[in-house]
Amino acid sequence: MSVELFEVRPRFRKLVPHSMEELTGNVKTSLEASAQEITGSVGPSYLVLKVKSDERHFWTPQLNVSLEDDPNGTIVNGMYGPRPDIWMLFVFLYFLCGFITLVVLIIGLSQYQLGLSAYILWAIPFTLGGIFVLWFSSRTGQRLGKDQLQKIHGFVQQHLLVNGTDV
Incomplete structure (x- = not known):
């Protein structure tokens, strides 16, 4: 397998x-x-x-x-x-990172369209980095449990x- x-x-x-x-x-x-x-x-x-x-x-x-x-x-x-508790933890963390990314994107693009400073958009690479860290840790966990x-x-x-x- x-x-x-x-x-x-x-x-x-x-x-x-x-x-x-x-x-x-x-x-x-x-x-x-x-x-x-x-x-x-x-x-x-x-x-x-x-x-x-x-x-x-x-x-x-x-x-x-x-x-x-x-x-x-x-x-x-x-x-x-x-285990179901670990699975739900990861689903929740993925959802949280995705939700934060979406909120930051909406606020940042709204500020950009209004001609205001859109510094909040700099948070997007960090949230995407969080998603990558979650993915990487789940892959590491799969290797540890192989x-x-x-x-x-x-x-x-x-x-x-x-x-x-x-x-």
Whole structure:
């Protein structure tokens, strides 16, 4: 599994020739095995897989999986990403930087059109720099969590995506 440059939350979609009950039962049994380094929760049509809590850090990824019935088996949709609280923090910070950029741009261009000093426009490079810093830190976080992502993906390949085909 490779992570592309601009892929924020890597995804996969596979068709597995097993029923949802078989898949969830298999994953639940595997999670209960004490030797596994993966933990999570299993519902009737979803899974959330994480690294055990003693190995987690700020950038630890998790996998959210939804299962859909299909005449040929089950469609498995997976999306890797940070914990929901980390994800919302970044969404909020991106929104905040974007909103500040928009407000500064509106005020600055209004002042410019009125023939007034538009020094506030000098704040735009800083807000765009803030967006770049957020992007760079999220990419750094992805690199720091890559080994754990591979660990989760290995578990999924072994216990969920056996004989799966791309959809």
